[in-house]
Amino acid sequence: MLYDKVKIIPGLVVFIGLVTFPIWFNVISGKATPAPVPEKSLIAKECVEPTQFMRTSHMQLLNTWRDDIVRTGGTRKGTTANGTEYVRSLQKGCMKCHASKVKFCDTCHNYAAVKPYCWDCHIQPKEII
């Protein structure tokens, strides 16, 4: 038997309401942060891998490139599915197409609140404002 039903059940309802406040407030007000839209490359039509793969696994890809090139003397050139050549390098490859770190990298990284330390050492291209 539940004693103090009258107090406990409304209390729980209020508690759940308060905890989920950010969610339903965003839904009602329509002010939810929109999904980020990183700037697409202005030069190339396709990336080195399919978009979905790049979205989820670009960090592993970069690590693979690094280990392959630095440790095992792997090739520095790669080709996309349609045969376009690219340089397997962050500064000499990725950033040649995605020329703006602010408009490309930062849009998703800020949204996901991740702080990768790439740019502690690698030099980002000059931002053209």
Place this chain on the structure above:
Amino acid sequence: MNEKRRKFLKIAGLSAVAGLGAPSAFNLLLKGEVHASSSAVNADPHATAKAVAPTGKRLGMAIDINKFAKDKDLAQRCINACHSIHNVPDYGNPKDEIKWIWTDKFENVFPDHSQYKKNDALHKMDIVTLCNHCNNPPCVRACPTKATFKNLETGAVLMDFHRCIGCRFCMAACPYGARSFNWRSPREMDKDGNYKFIKHVNLEFPTRMRGVVEKCNLCSERLAEGKEPACVEACRPTDAMVFGDLNDPNSPISKLLNDKFSIQRKPALGTLPSVFYII
């Protein structure tokens, strides 16, 4: 009854002795064998002075001191070329100094050579020196994270800066002072948003960060593009620095070293340096 017990104890004692004694006797014999073979290796006192079996590439350099003596600016040009290409910071303070290639006095570069009655010109001269890319690199053995390693395809001693934890064991291990530690951030900015310590930024190459060790990488990124190392290129059109494969008897460097008398830095340490000096 008594007799049986006595017999039992005798057998038990004997087998205990046999059980304990047999392995140690076996070990003794084995040790003797090991001893014999290791003394056979030690019998050749010139083992470290001889070239290691030539397998694969072993990139090296020959530095002609005479050519550097003729052109006093040449060394500085090499240093500038290397340091600007690799975004090496200049903190303007010898305690924090980062050096990939640098000059030092003869007696400091070759401290194990007798300095007594040494030619005056040689004594005063600044000798160019850089990482020796040893065939037996002590820094690689010291590194706990394998951030520094020997590239088996080129023989260059390289670093993966991502992996360096800044413990500086490699700096203690290197007998040539070829490694420098970033005590402060090389990326510090001035008021105008320019790097304070990197005058000419090369956008094709990264910098390092605070707490990371760095050293000469034998211009691996340039070799991959079919270029010469920056310092060798800065010496053009002279052949003050000759670069090539030491394991290839027909390479220019092998022929040059065959022709001329050369010395190495601290050869007695057995690190087998790949940088040679023609005196």
